[in-house]
Amino acid sequence: MKLSEIWPKDAPPIDEAKKFLEKYRYKKIVLKYGGQVMASLQLSKAFAEDAAVCNKIGVNTVVIHGGGPQIQQRLNQNKIESKFISGLRVTDNKIIAIVEDVLLNEVNLDLVDSIKKYGANSISINARNSDIIRVNGSKDKKLGFVADPDQINENIINELISKKKIPVIAPIGIDKMEQAYNINADTVAGKISEKIKADRLLLMTDVPGVNDKNGKLIEKLTISEANILISKGVITGGMIPKILTCISCIKEGVSGVVIIDGRKPHAVLYELFSEAGAGTLIVND
Numbered sequence: 001m002k003l004s005e006i007w008p009k010d011a012p013p014i015d016e017a018k019k020f021l022e023k024y025r026y027k028k029i030v031l032k033y034g035g036q037v038m039a040s041l042q043l044s045k046a047f048a049e050d051a052a053v054c055n056k057i058g059v060n061t062v063v064i065h066g067g068g069p070q071i072q073q074r075l076n077q078n079k080i081e082s083k084f085i086s087g088l089r090v091t092d093n094k095i096i097a098i099v100e101d102v103l104l105n106e107v108n109l110d111l112v113d114s115i116k117k118y119g120a121n122s123i124s125i126n127a128r129n130s131d132i133i134r135v136n137g138s139k140d141k142k143l144g145f146v147a148d149p150d151q152i153n154e155n156i157i158n159e160l161i162s163k164k165k166i167p168v169i170a171p172i173g174i175d176k177m178e179q180a181y182n183i184n185a186d187t188v189a190g191k192i193s194e195k196i197k198a199d200r201l202l203l204m205t206d207v208p209g210v211n212d213k214n215g216k217l218i219e220k221l222t223i224s225e226a227n228i229l230i231s232k233g234v235i236t237g238g239m240i241p242k243i244l245t246c247i248s249c250i251k252e253g254v255s256g257v258v259i260i261d262g263r264k265p266h267a268v269l270y271e272l273f274s275e276a277g278a279g280t281l282i283v284n285d
Contacts, residue, residue, distance in 0.1 A: 008269070011273075017269070021273070024059050024199070024273075026060065027199040027200070028197065029060065031050075032063075032064050032185055033066070034068065034204055035204055037262035038067070043262065043265060044111075047268065048115045048118055050268035051118075051122070053269065054269075055120040060161040062169070063111065063115075063122075063166060064185055064192060065103075065168065066185035071089075071099055074102050075098060078094075085143060089143075093145075096182060099172070100172055100180045103170045103171065103172055111168050115168065121165045122165070123160060123165050123168065124168055125160075125169045127170070131153050133149050133151070133153075133169075133183065135149060135173035138181070145180065146181060146182050147175075147183055148183065149173055149187065154196050157169075157196055158196060171183045171185040184241075186203060186242055190249050193254045193257075194252035194253065197253050199254070201249055201256075201257045203242055203257065203260065204260055204267065205259055205262055205279075209261060209278075210226075210243070210280040212229075212234065213232075217280065219280060220283065221280055221281070226246070230243065239259075243282070246259070247282070250282065256282065258279050258281050259279045259282070260278045261278055
């Protein structure tokens with residue numbers, strides 16, 4: 001298969017991309033798909049194509065997805081009010097049933113189908129069809145059915161990528177009573193990256209990356225530099241937990257984590273296969 005036959009027209013130039021092929025071939029790359037990119041048909045298709053292309057050229061690709069926009073839409077349709085604490089959705093019995101249905105039966109299956117349309121072998125992985133994510137109860141009673149991952153079954157993931165399949169993983173965990181819990185997708189992506197010792201984790205966001213105090217994109221950050229920016233109030237709000245996820249991953253052996261601009265079509269290919277990249281790379285000191 002020629003690269004030109006599978007490479008998207010609006011992706012980085014092929015001659016430039018070829019320089020990076022060997023760098024990532026056979027490496028483990030985790031892609032966290034989420035944010036407003038999920039609400040755009042054009043961007044969703046571009047992401048699915050990127051994942052498929054990575055798989056076809058020999059990158060061991062794993063996808064974790066969120067589903068905030070779709071969950072919110074379903075809650076609105078059911079006239080259920082949303083409450084958030086520190087950016088996490090308060091999740092009662094009614095809401096967890098909706099969250100589970102949307103993530104497992106809508107978002108996950110749609111993404112699997114989209115990737116398959118671009119010729120890659122993607123497969124749905126979730127806490128109901130495989131023992132992938134176990135939790136140990138709620139992280140905070142005020143949040144309800146919201147948890148952090150306690151156990152990740154990395155053997156399932158490693159077996160699938162060894163067979164050139166793309167696991168597409170929903171951020172739902174279950175406890176010993178088989179009760180479902182909502183988990184932040186960034187957190188799931190981080191923990192999975194740690195467990196499989198990924199070479200790269202790409203976190204899709206709705207911003208260009210991490211900006212300095214003047215609003216200019218920072219292309220590369222060390223852990224120490226990131227901590228300083230947090231302490232100085234340059235990194236704020238929802239970016240802080242993302243950065244903390246990045247730092248945890250790197251300390252656990254992930255080579256680098258990139259916060260990429262998911263609003264850019266083919267952001268994944270631009271990050272991996274171009275000189276400029278598509279966001280902020282965070283690495284060890």
